Amino acid sequence: MSDYKDIIIDHYKNPRNFGEMDRADISMDESNASCGDMIQIQVKTETRTDGVRLPHPDGIGVRNDEGGDLVIKEMKWRGVGCAISTAAASMLSEKIVGMNREDLEKFGEAGIVEMLGGEVNVGRMKCATLAYRGLLKIFNNE
Amino acid sequence: MFDVDKVRADFPILKRKIHGHDLVYLDSGATSQKPESVIKAMDDYYRNTNANIHRGVYELSVESTRLVDEARKKVADFIGARTEEVIFTRNASESLNLVMYSWGRDNIKKEDAVLISKLEHHSNLVPWQELCRETGAELRIIDVDGEGKLVMRTQELKNSRTQDEVLTENGLKVRLGGFEGLIADGKVKLFAVTGASNVLGTIPDLAGMLTAIKRKAQNATVVVDASQMVPHMKVDVKTLGADFIAFSGHKMLGPTGTGVLWGKKEVLSKMRPFLFGGDMIGEVIITGATWADLPSRFEAGTPDIAGIIGLGAAVDYLEGLGMDNVRHHEKDLMVYALKKMVELQDEELVTVYGPKDVEERGGALAFNVIGVHPHDAAQILDNFGIAVRSGQHCAAPLVTGFGVPAMVRATFYVYNTKKEIDYLVDKIREIPKIFT
Known part of the structure; x- marks a missing residue:
């Protein structure tokens, strides 16, 4: 049962940050067409001015007026999915707090695999990355 | 035994x-697994015969051509067809697209309806959605009941709907209901239906439906998606009542990359080619071309020769069983x-x-x-x-x-x-x- 580590089962059975938030800054839906899974992600963002990092080359995800960094403050999510996609969304919702666009892009599929315990069946990568793909869209549409 | x-x-x-x-x-x-005989037939071809068909006068090309002709004969006999009615494609999806592009675009008009069922695989659903969107024809879909069986009368639906459900979205008009209601006005010009559902296994009453449809719309053309049928049961196109059937070779012990479209000769001969190029032409001049006879007209380019030979071996194997x-x-x-x-x-x-x-x-x-x-x-x-x-x-x-x-x-x-x-x-x- 290499893909069903205790940590996955734990997040699947007790998903963190599951639900809806009152005033989200950004909402986004993502789905896996072939398997019917879908997820709705809401985030609150904040501009961080301490420890200012370099602006993203595209200028997106960064509010330059204060020279600050737009980072994710909080994430809530809802959806229908399998154990892998649910656990990945739950874990990500904790992991991404404080990340800006660049951090999120850098995290990548490798970060997802590592987060899930270092091993994901190739056929399940779409499940594992469902929430992550949704999050990337959040910054792309900013 | x-x-x-x-x-x-x-x-x-x-x-x-x-x-x-x-x-x-x-x-x-x-996709099905492949028996030794299928693998060996393809291996033998590549080791001993490999050459393009219909091209050379040399021995290898002659042998290759003969092997493909024999495979076509085996497939034709297997489904009770004439050899020139068997067109090799890549898969059932391509076969159905061939019907859509070639027959559909010339024959379906705004005032017509295309009838399918809710059991259809996307390959027998999406081409007809696109055809209806292009032509303005109405797409009618026979609904299923709680067991996944086709509903004959709308009133039989589990939610006791007495009327067909009509949706107009994305430039497409869809009517969902029972079979009898959907064919009543005689507007159905094409009926494309599965012979056996790939999900639920449902085997619809084709014979009953085809008799009914011929009564209401004499000129309706019938396409049967036989992908889950031909590999699993005896199919005879002479008695089936369809104008076209589509199936995949790789689901019947044959190799991937092989599919079949069978069409009635009278219908196929009136159709324009779907793909243009080599092997499908009669005469070519600088300003145009004439088309080859059946089945070559619908087989542009070098086919999957080894695959077709493998499919022939798969038919032999199934016949043996x-x-x-x-x-x-x-x-x-x-x-x-x-x-x-x-x-x-x-x-x-x-x-x-x-x-x-x-x-x-x-x-x-x-x-x-x-x-x-x-x-x-x-x-x-x-x-x-x-x-x-x-x-x-x-x-x-x-x-x-x-x-x-x-x-x-x-x-x-x-x-x-x-x-x-x-x-x-x-x-x-x-x-x-x-x-x-």
Whole structure:
């Protein structure tokens, strides 16, 4: 049962940050067409001015007026999915707090695999990355 | 007599271990495994005969051409057709697209209706959606009941709908209802229907529906998606009542990359080519070309020669088993599997979908393990060496119509055994334990 580590089962059975938030800054839906899974992600963002990092080359995800960094403050999510996609969304919702666009892009599929315990069946990568793909869209549409 | 152990010995892949277990392959509905004779026929071709067909006067080319002609004859005899009516394609999807592009675009007009069913695989649904969007024709869809059987009268629907449901979206008008109501006004010009559902196994009453449709709309053209039919039961196009049938070679023990479109000669001869290029032309001048005769007109470019030869060998193999024996074996497995799965259902471990009467279903068994997502169920089964499919099985509207995002599907074929079904049932019992 290499893909069903205790940590996955734990997040699947007790998903963190599951639900809806009152005033989200950004909402986004993502789905896996072939398997019917879908997820709705809401985030609150904040501009961080301490420890200012370099602006993203595209200028997106960064509010330059204060020279600050737009980072994710909080994430809530809802959806229908399998154990892998649910656990990945739950874990990500904790992991991404404080990340800006660049951090999120850098995290990548490798970060997802590592987060899930270092091993994901190739056929399940779409499940594992469902929430992550949704999050990337959040910054792309900013 | 049908000896499944002897059959199994012909399939080299069945000796494989998966995660340390014997392979239990229950996904023949997606693609079947290949017997030694099919692999060998293709291997022999590449080792001893390889040359392009219809080109050279040299011995190898002549032999290649003969092998392809023989394969076409085998396929034609297998389905009771004339050889020139058998067109080789890449797969059933391409066969259906050929009908859509070539026949559909010339014959379907704004005032017509195209009738399909909710059981259709995307390959017999999306081409007709696109054709209707292009032409303005109405797409009519025969709904299914709670068992996944086609509804004859709208009133029979479980939600007691008395009227057809009409949707107009994305420039497409869709009418969903019972068969009889949908054909009543005689506007149906094309009826494209599956011979057996790839998800629920449902075998619709083709004969009854085709008789009815010919009464209401004499000129209606009929396409049968026979992808889940030709590999599993005797099909004779002379008595089927269709104008076209489409099926895939790789689902009937043949290699991937092979599919067939059969069409009535009278219909095919009036159709324009679908793909243009080499081998499909008569005469070419700088300003145009004439078309070759059937079947070459619809086979542009170098075909999958080795694949076609392999498909011929697959037909030989199935003929050797006897299609009545094949159907009998699968029915036997389905009776056994359904009984076992209903027991699991009574224990509230699984939900089973599809018709309860085995006479009305082919070798597809869709189910869900209660409280477990189908992908998780399928992956846990894979850890035990069992290959089943999970997802929407290229039939999203059908699957979601049952109120679930996806289903697990086991499909049976000539090499499957009751012992494998016991093993499957045994391992299904293990699945919920992982999550408690």
